[in-house]
Amino acid sequence: MSVDPNGQLTIAIAAGKGGTGKTLVATSLAIAIDAHYPGCAQIIDCDVEEPNAHLLMQPELTAQAPVEVLVPEVDLDTCTRCGACARACQFSAIAVIRQAVLTFHGLCAGCGACAYVCPVDAITEVTRRVGTVKSGSAGEIDFVTGTLNVGDQRATPVTKAVKDRIRDDLITILDAPPGTACPMQETVEGSDYCILVTEPTPFGLSNLQDAVETCRRIGVPCGVIINRDGSGNDGVERYCAQEGIEVLLRVPQDRRIAEAYSRGETLVATMPQWRDELATVYYHITDMVAAQATGEGVS
Amino acid sequence: MNASFRQLTVVSGKGGTGKTTCLGSFAAIAHDKVLADCDVDAANLYQLLNPTVIDSGDFMGAQIAVRDEQACKRHGECERVCRFDAITVDAVDELACEGCGFCTIVCPEKALHMEQVACGTWYQAKTDYGPLAYARLLPGAESSGRLVTMVRQKAEDIALLQGKQLILIDGAPGIGCVATAAIADVDMALVVTEPSLSGIHDMERVADLIRHFGVPMTVIVNKADINADNTRRIRQYCAQRGVEVLAELPYDESVTAAMAHGVPLVEYQDGPVAQGIRKAWSSIEQMLGV
Numbered sequence: 112m113s114v115d116p117n118g119q120l121t122i123a124i125a126a127g128k129g130g131t132g133k134t135l136v137a138t139s140l141a142i143a144i145d146a147h148y149p150g151c152a153q154i155i156d157c158d159v160e161e162p163n164a165h166l167l168m169q170p171e172l173t174a175q176a177p178v179e180v181l182v183p184e185v186d187l188d189t190c191t192r193c194g195a196c197a198r199a200c201q202f203s204a205i206a207v208i209r210q211a212v213l214t215f216h217g218l219c220a221g222c223g224a225c226a227y228v229c230p231v232d233a234i235t236e237v238t239r240r241v242g243t244v245k246s247g248s249a250g251e252i253d254f255v256t257g258t259l260n261v262g263d264q265r266a267t268p269v270t271k272a273v274k275d276r277i278r279d280d281l282i283t284i285l286d287a288p289p290g291t292a293c294p295m296q297e298t299v300e301g302s303d304y305c306i307l308v309t310e311p312t313p314f315g316l317s318n319l320q321d322a323v324e325t326c327r328r329i330g331v332p333c334g335v336i337i338n339r340d341g342s343g344n345d346g347v348e349r350y351c352a353q354e355g356i357e358v359l360l361r362v363p364q365d366r367r368i369a370e371a372y373s374r375g376e377t378l379v380a381t382m383p384q385w386r387d388e389l390a391t392v393y394y395h396i397t398d399m400v401a402a403q404a405t406g407e408g409v410s
Numbered sequence: 411m412n413a414s415f416r417q418l419t420v421v422s423g424k425g426g427t428g429k430t431t432c433l434g435s436f437a438a439i440a441h442d443k444v445l446a447d448c449d450v451d452a453a454n455l456y457q458l459l460n461p462t463v464i465d466s467g468d469f470m471g472a473q474i475a476v477r478d479e480q481a482c483k484r485h486g487e488c489e490r491v492c493r494f495d496a497i498t499v500d501a502v503d504e505l506a507c508e509g510c511g512f513c514t515i516v517c518p519e520k521a522l523h524m525e526q527v528a529c530g531t532w533y534q535a536k537t538d539y540g541p542l543a544y545a546r547l548l549p550g551a552e553s554s555g556r557l558v559t560m561v562r563q564k565a566e567d568i569a570l571l572q573g574k575q576l577i578l579i580d581g582a583p584g585i586g587c588v589a590t591a592a593i594a595d596v597d598m599a600l601v602v603t604e605p606s607l608s609g610i611h612d613m614e615r616v617a618d619l620i621r622h623f624g625v626p627m628t629v630i631v632n633k634a635d636i637n638a639d640n641t642r643r644i645r646q647y648c649a650q651r652g653v654e655v656l657a658e659l660p661y662d663e664s665v666t667a668a669m670a671h672g673v674p675l676v677e678y679q680d681g682p683v684a685q686g687i688r689k690a691w692s693s694i695e696q697m698l699g700v
Contacts, residue, residue, distance in 0.1 A: 127452045129425010129583040134608065160584035161423050161615060163608040201473060201511045201524070222493055222510030261618040264555065264587040289425040289583050292451040293552055296505065312669045314430065314454040321452070324549030329505060342663060343670035366636070366661060373606035373637035 119151070120400060121283040122393075123302040123331070127318025129289035132308045132338035132362065134158075136389075137286035138167045139378040140306075143389035144282050145252050153253035153281040157298040158288035159242060159269040162256050166375045170254035172247035178257065178272040179238040180265075181221040185212045189233035196225035196234060217264060242269035246276060253281055266294045274298070282393075291318070291325040299326060303400045305333040306359065306392075312343040316350055323356060332403065334396070339364040359392045415569045416698045417577045417596040419448075421620075423612030425583035427604045428632040431665055431675055433580045434458045435687045436694075437539040438674040443576040445537070446565035447544035448558045448592040450530065455580040456544040458672060461535030469545060469560060471529030472552045473509040475502050481521035488513035488522060505550070530557055534564055539674075541568045555587035562592070576700050583612075585619045597698055599625045600656070600690075604633045605640035614647070627653050628697070630690055634658035654697075656690035659683045 124137040134156075141154040156164035165172075183196070183205060194207040204219035205212070216239055226234040241263045246255045257273035259266050266288070274297075277283050287298040299305050305326050309319040319335065326333040334357040337347055342364035351358050362368070362378070362385070371381035379386045420433045433455060437445055447455035475488075475497060484499040496506035497513050504527075514522040529551040535542045543564035545557050565577050581592035581599075593599050599620045603613040613629070620627045629648050634641045641658060648655050660682050668678035676684045 128454070129422075129452065130427060131425075158584075160586045160589075161608075161612040163424070163611060166607040166611060199511070199515060201509055220508045220510050222508065222512045223491070224510055224512040224515055227491070227512065228515060259585065261585055261615055262622050264590050266584075266586045290451040290588070291549055292547060292554075292588065294584075294586060295451075296550065300505065310426075310666075312666060313457055313672055314669060317454065317457060318452045321549045328550035339666070342666040364663065364666070369606075369633065369661065370636050373604070373609075373633075373640055375607040 119280065119282040120303045120397060121277060121285065121301070122396060123285040123287050123299040123305045124308060125287035125295055125299055125305055125322060126289060126308045127291050127322040128309065128315050131310045131315060134163045134167065134286055135338070135372060135378050136306065136308050136336055137284050138164055139385060140389045140393065141252050141284045142377060142379050143386045144393055145250065146386055147390050148282065150251045151282055153255070153278055153283045154286065155273050155276060155283060156256040156286045157270050157273055158286055159257040159259045159266050159273065160288060160294065162258055164286050165256050167377050168249040168252070168254060170247045170249035172245045174247065175243060175245045177240045178242040178244055178269045179240050180219070180268050181223065181236040182216045182219045182239045183214055183225050183234045184237045185214065186233045186235070187212065189231050191231055193230065195228045195230060199224040199228040241265065242272070244269070244272045244276065253278060267297050270294060270297045291321045296325060296329060299331050300329050302331050304396050305331045306336055307333050308336045308338055309347055310339045310343065311337055311345070311347045313346060315343070316346045319347060320350065323354065332399070334359045336360045336362065338362045359395065360388060415575050415577055416700055417579060418598045418600060418694065418698065419579040419581045419592045419596045420600045420602060421581035421589055421593060421616055422583055422602045423585065423616035424603070424609050427609060428602045430454045430458065430580055431669070432600070432602050432630060432687055433578055434674040435676040435684070436578055436691055438676050439688060439691050440576060440578065442574055443540050443578050444565045444569045444574045445540060445542040446561050446577055446579045447542065448561050448579050449582040450545045450557045450561065450588060451547045451582070453544055453546060456535070456542060458674060459537040459539055459542055461533070461537045461542050461544070463533050463535045465534040466531055468528040469530040469532055469557050470526040471554050471557065473511065473524040473526050474504050474507045475511070475513050475522050476525045477502060478521045481519050483519050485518055487516040487518060491516050529554060532557070532560055532564060534568065541572065543568065555591035558588055558591035576698070585615050589616065590619065593620055593623055593625060596625055598628060598694065600628050600630060600694070602630045602632055603644060605631060605637040605644060607640070610640060610644060613644070628694070629653055629655045631655060631658045633661040635660045654693070656693045657686040659686040
């Protein structure tokens with residue numbers, strides 16, 4: 112299942128619920144890994160709807176590339192209005208109404224079926240820009256971020272584009288979007304391990320349960336970091352104990368962390384003691400993934 | 411826009427800024443409304459309201475390709491045309507399949523067909539705070555703006571049937587299909603934000619989306635006192651765009667306690683946060699004319 116079976120680990124940082132501290136953990140984990148293995152860490156912001164990692168990492172972005180999808184363009188002089196394209200399209204992204212041919216690019220998945228079925232070759236596929244990938248570095252940490260254009264609804268092509276920048280020779284941290292639907296799955300799929308960041312509330316728990324189920328379904332082992340520990344109840348702890356899911360770290364409820372985050376400071380910049388804690392989490396994950404690879408099995 | 415009822419959606423861009431805390435409290439304060447939990451892949455509002463389900467049904471979402479292994483002669487046409495790396499002569503990757511059906515068109519043996527799969531469940535329920543429509547996406551299922559649209563349709567049906575004047579919608583974070591489907595065609599989008607750099611960045615993106623739909627926008631700044639400079643920036647941003655800031659709520663750890671107790675905040679305490687939410691609600695009532 113590994114993205115880079117012969118290379119370094121890829122670890123996704125996800126959560127069902129939004130605002131639990133994914134980016135807080137992802138950025139500081141990357142910094143902690145870089146401190147122990149200088150020049151060996153990469154962070155990729157896969158929350159392309161609302162990317163935030165750059166606000167904390169302040170990277171120097173040196174390269175930029177458009178993310179494009181293919182959409183149909185119809186030559187109305189050649190088109191016979193036969194409607195084969197509209198019948199082939201499962202997304203209602205192309206319609207023939209009397210003499211008019213309407214295309215709805217926002218609905219188009221870019222599969223190419225319409226162009227294939229057109230009996231008179233009136234359809235050409237042209238590129239349409241839906242987002243941007245930017246890359247560079249924050250100190251020695253390789254940095255990649257993607258942005259979905261506002262008004263475009265399909266994040267998947269942009270997520271795929273940023274994940275194409277995963278480097279085999281680096282330890283990669285993927286900062287996932289919230290939820291458990293396609294954008295989160297697209298991010299987590301293929302990772303060696305997924306850290307689920309949650310908060311100890313009924314909402315945090317419910318969304319965590321969905322995220323655990325999703326990780327299991329896509330075959331990525333997961334563990335939990337509880338953020339704002341001590342603020343709610345013990346439901347998350349009890350669930351993790353019952354399910355045999357390891358709680359990797361607990362970050363306490365602390366107004367100073369919220370204040371530092373609001374200024375765009377990373378956790379380890381504000382409280383350097385977390386650097387070693389997070390490095391320990393990384394080593395532990397490395398051991399678990401290695402143990403699983405050699406068939407010793409990991410819960 | 412509909413003459414018989416008004417619709418308010420709460421969104422945020424960034425997750426965890428307090429959407430459901432605000433909307434759960436509005437649910438406790440407002441009269442004569444229907445509630446809709448449209449954060450379908452991380453639904454929380456319904457949990458706060460202890461719903462009793464009256465009606466439910468499967469949500470049939472995306473289609474996936476299904477192969478008749480007996481009929482398949484392993485030509486591999488499917489594998490060649492699929493742009494999503496979802497099919498080989500050996501297997502269909504259900505997670506990767508976009509449901510386009512291109513493979514079914516090119517298969518010389520007609521060994522492939524499309525099947526709809528259940529992606530989740532929609533519910534109509536009653537709560538102590540009024541009728542509620544919500545949905546649960548199956549873990550690992552495809553997300554869908556269409557499921558949001560379906561929940562909104564259920565809420566509208568209830569509003570028309572019971573003559574309710576208001577629909578309160580809990581939206582999703584982000585700017586993708588799930589968030590967008592909750593914003594389209596409502597009477598007001600309330601953005602709950604926080605004075606962090608991320609909160610501001612994400613608010614600006616969702617504000618662009620709201621403007622794209624021509625929907626009137628208002629703002630609540632949650633945890634306003636954790637960063638006074640950033641709160642000032644939000645105020646300036648809103649002032650420049652004629653967006654009203656309805657309330658600035660202080661950082662208060664008892665908000666989490668209310669959530670842990672599973673009750674709307676305004677029923678748990680009456681401190682500055684609850685008072686701020688009440689004040690915001692009276693402004694919304696006036697603006698929506700309900």
